[in-house]
Amino acid sequence: MGRVVVEVMPKPEILDPQGKAVVGALPRLGFTQFSGVRQGKRFELEVDGEVTPEILEQARRAAEEVLSNPIIEDVVAVTDASADAAVPQRAGLA
Amino acid sequence: MGRVVVEVMPKPEILDPQGKAVVGALPRLGFTQFSGVRQGKRFELEVDGEVTPEILEQARRAAEEVLSNPIIEDVVAVTDASADAAVPQRAGLA
Structure with a gap:
């Protein structure tokens, strides 16, 4: 499944x-290290098949x-993330 | 400035x-190509100097x-994005 x-x-x-x-x-x-913060949004769009250039254009x-x-x-970004793990990876806190 | x-x-x-x-x-x-959508959040944290390993750990x-x-x-991700353009790049629509 593509994403x-x-x-x-x-x-x-x-x-x-x-x-x-x-x-x-x-x-x-x-x-105390951060001088500014902006908050935006992140969407994950699931695709049944592969992420073709046409699907990426439709996503754009x-x-x-x-x-x-x-x-x-x-x-700010529209990215084929199909290669990423299907389950979100944790940030790797010890 | 780091980010x-x-x-x-x-x-x-x-x-x-x-x-x-x-x-x-x-x-x-x-x-019509998208079978599922999840909506999350994306934060940009500004740092006055360089993004050191300590600052990345504090961000985590x-x-x-x-x-x-x-x-x-x-x-799902904590990333040093200092190398990215200071102004958000458009998604490159024609």
Whole structure:
């Protein structure tokens, strides 16, 4: 089964209240290294067969027309992620 | 300036109403190739200097403890994205 990952972020000039909330919370919780945070969206689109160039193009159009709001958001990546593990890999915390 | 990207997805066994809404909408809008959609989150953490192994480790801890809810979400990736363009690249639609 194929998979396309679509990544969407608020445009740089758009206020991002969720990111602002996170960047305010991090130092209070001991995470002092981060000077800015932006929060966006990540979609996984499942495909029954292989991810062909046509399907990737359809995913790009869906990303621009359905998955993002082009007034306030940028589609930053549309990627064939079929090779990745079917179950999400953990971040590898010890 | 460095940047760490954190990607968070709902656990596979958790109902994802946003993803369900999208997968229902896509075929009505002409996108018929996608059999499933899951919606998660993507964070960009800015760092003033370089992304050292220590900062990446701090980002991993922040991802598990602040940016995700470990009961319902998995941290699927914590990546040094400093090499990426400072402005989000468009998906390259013609």
